[in-house]
Amino acid sequence: MKYINEILQGDSIEVMQKLPSGSFDFCFADPPYFMQLDSKKKLFRVSGERFEGCEDDWDKFENMESYKDFTRGWLFEVRRLLKRDGSICVISSMQSIYEIGSIMRELGFWVINDIIWQKANPTPNFGGTRLCNSHETLIWAAKGKTSKFTFNYKTGKHLNEDKQLGSIWSFPVCAGSERLKDDSGKKVHSTQKPESLLYRILNLFTTKGDLVLDPFGGTMTTGAVAKLVGRNYTLIERDKNYIKYGKARLESIVPNISDIENATFDKKPLKVAFKDMVKAGCFDIGEEFYLQSGAHATLVEESGKLSCEGKAISMHEVAGRLLGKKTRVNGYDVWKVLREGKLVSISTIRDRYRKVMLGSSN
Template sequence: MESHSFFQSSSLDFNLFKGDCLTVIPKLDNNVDMVFADPPYFLSNDGLTVKNGKVQSVNKGQWDKLISDDDAYNFTYQWLSTVREKMADNATLWVSGTHHNIFTLGRILPELGFKILNVITWEKTNPPPNFSCRFFTHSTEFIIWARKYPKIPHYFDYDLMKRLNNDKQMKDVWRLPAIAKWEKSCGKHPTQKPMALLAQIILASTQKDALVLDPFAGSSTTGIASSVLGRRFIGIEQETEYLKLSQARYEDLQNEGRKDFFRQHFYRLLNKEDSNSLTL
């Protein structure tokens, strides 16, 4: 495992590994309590989109290019199978996607023995416009929540989720903005998820000091949210550029007042209650 190590915090609660998750994960020592995975959606097809009012390419990188449907299926099966081996028996898995990959995920998860608990619809309050005007504007992504075994109970902080939702049962549609300027202070990743989204996922399905794994860490939003909320983190990423960004984000988080700054943003975006009456 040492040959893959890129960065480790002095408190050992934030760990980054460089490499392919299929190679790194089998060498990890500990079982994990929660996995969040944002795998390639295979959207880099030379199309166009609009960002910040400008027409830009949808291409993210070679890692996001689809070779064939069979390759996509095999890749998904392999990484899910590898991740499952390192999950504690009561652990849960969250996997994000769009219509490009969500049906493949929904097929493979039960094949491997997972039980799907929910399919969360993340409704973006600030989606990019549809400049072709030939179909509806894409404004959602999906996140499958599954546990390792059908009959072994998982952890779910139902009471906290209810309190975050004005004392009503939380539904499987979450309205949250995409990443904001304050989340890009150290740089950005092309498929970066908002911290509030990861905070809600982590709060829903883990307890303090839980071990969280992200096999496609990118700029480690999962890790930053985990650190702010008192969880431990293992992130795996192939691109050195994004590992350096992840490390910079963690080091920035150690500056005085930064964790409190992020917590206040979580309170504001997740809702919803007076922050003095709600402890994250």
């Protein structure tokens, strides 16, 4: 399809109206914030240089009602374009995030989380008139309440030093060599997002090969990171200058796929039947299974049943009885067998068998 891994030039709503329903797995949206800046009020940095902020025409609306109409229009199209189990992540600031969230609920999106992007190097409030705006808010929502959205939970833990990932993320704002500059050295886009933020979002909320929509492509950060992590993308942008530099950026990206991008940590292990492991010679009928305490029982059936009190009983139930538990215990966690004079967990043997099976299926 022509729109996959392409930049589509034009008005976001008009372009989306031409795309087929149910096409996308995920959407990342960085819409205009409607900053409502006072153009007459000049702010200056400590160095004396004027702070321009976001004064682009695309961020200007007549009033909040017109902004809400615009927001309702593009969100309606995004929801139509998402697959049944698709989800969206929208970023904005305090000027408009509440209106966006309210409209999302009106349209039927199901809010999963709000996420705080805590800026490690925020722009100061040069006027000293209020608190420094040191964060932006993201709303992560599914297409509907019953959507089975993607969430790579264990990948998130891996990215967070094996701790459950929370909803406050700290990243620096886009700067240095990552910030796109034009031929005169001026930054191409006033609100370019850091790749580190998109890297986390796409690895958590999508899987390799998914199709990601960005209706406000800008300098194509979403596309760049999508290409890097093995996702497909469709980017919509009306500004020719943004497209010019964004295209060059995309062409320079080389995919880098590892366990994180593959969501290896979240993949369910291959199911194996105990009888198949017996047939493969992993275990022998008549051999002893041992607990750490030294208690043992004999394997008597291919299904994994052990001899206990003269009966063939599930290894899990036997483990529970011998350990003095009132309930069964997962036998793979406690049983061991002798291999070359050493006790080896039957779970370890199962893992080895899985690797053999995976290798034979390739």
